[in-house]
Amino acid sequence: MSRAPEKPNDSPATRPGLRDFFYDRMGMSVAAGLAAKKKVPIHRSTPFYFLGGMALFLFVIQIVSGVLLSLYYKPSPDQAFESVQAFMTEVDFGWLIRSVHSWAANLLIGILFLHLLTAYMMRAYRRPRELTWATGILLLALFMAFGFSGYLLPWNQLAFFATRVGTALVGVLPVVGQDLLLLARGGENVTGDTLSRFYALHVAILPLLTLAMLGFHLFLVQHHGMSVPDREALRLGGSERLPTMPFVPDFLLRDAVGWYLVLGILAALAALFPWELGEKAAPFSSAPEGIKPEWYFLFMFQALKQLPGHILGIEGELLGVLFFGCAGLVIFLIPVLDRGQISRLVLNILAALAVVFFIVMTAWGYFDKGSLRLILGASLFLGVLSLAISFSDRGTLVRRILWMLTALATLLLIIGISQELYQ
């Protein structure tokens, strides 16, 4: 198209062949230049850089498996459950694709939580990466919305009532609550119209928003390069002094190991524990026992369960919703709130409390049996502690405390398992 005169120095040599045809026309030299320049710093917390790549990989899996599912799924209250049931039993590997989609969704959220936590611990949100942080939080919110909307689609009892409870929480907000509720449900109740809305959200609106947001997030990551934790930079006297590795191929190949790891875990989970379908939703029946949302909403569910009808004259669930809303806002605003030693200390304490709260509430909500609760709680604690340990220096007081907590959690884990075995 362009009539620019041939520049002899544009491509170093005249390259014949198909590869070079595209190389020149697609501006690949720009991409190649970027790839050659991109370096990843090497330090103790480098492994945490893999989490984002793993999440991205799972997102790709979600797109592929989701598109496959949409070939058989029918979004209507009369047919949704039956169509899922049918493709799980009649279509070759139908059960597997559905199981992969559900498990990958859960793994994805789990990895995003870890990504968030480690990014916080590395303080990767510092200037100039405030927007990277903000888009990351928005992406997490989008993926949780994916999870919430996708949960309803099979139209089973658990999902039906979990959606009623979940959307009702919006309705308790003052002034706008009722309108938002009508908007979300497409009616006063959860009906076929709700199913259509959630379907549109899940397969059209959220994917578009997510792709745009993800593009922005990745662009920012590329633009600013990897963030180096203060401590690591300090140890070597400046982040420029850190050893690095080229992104292509060294880091990319390591990334690929992370993807295979995720793929292996996913395949094992999906094949060994196929996702259940449950019973078809009966909209006018009483709620069955054991209504539970997905595990990543469980901490909110469990906390809201504990609130009495009224606290100081205000409806309990309104207070709960406002509390979680504020918590989300604080997380979103961390780059602005962190403005010095003291605010950092406050944030760290709040973060530790939030993690403990999340773990305790999840374990409590997940199991009725005390020993199982202990197992889940202790193993989650161990997981998070192992993250924290790699951020603290050898021999410091913090590290000693962390090791003591680790020993304690291991002890609790052993007690829990032995109780479970000898009952």
Next chain:
Amino acid sequence: MEGSCDKSDKCPRRSWLVRVLVGMNLVAIGSLLYPITRFLRPRRGTRHGTLNVVAPFRVDQLRPDADGEWPAPFEFAGKPCVLVRTSDGEIKAFNAICTHTDCTVKCRPEEGDIFCSCHGGVYDLNGQNVSGPPPRPLEAYKVILRGKPGREEIIVSRT
């Protein structure tokens, strides 16, 4: 001089034009958004419903079945409706949607209460919230009995 003003703040006529342009664009966007927001509002049928309904069982069938289960809620105006019998034999009808976060409650005949399994909310047979998270009593409907005494049809109506 007209020709030399190229910044809108220095040039009243041009800034007026810009303002008109912005205003007209806002009007255009508004007229696009208005039908969309209206479209997003639920259709009428799901916001209102019938004014009364005949329960799918008669008075003599309103008792626990072989498994001790009370008759399940049925649809009334797009919502589940639960019927209970108080200790003095009176039949009462409630909107079965829990006032906490919209689960559907059930009547437990042995305990003599109305129970919500989602967060363990308990109401008494008059629909009053007794314990657990529910903040308000259940919405009560009016009950009219019609037909042969002891085998009457149960008609539930709003107010």
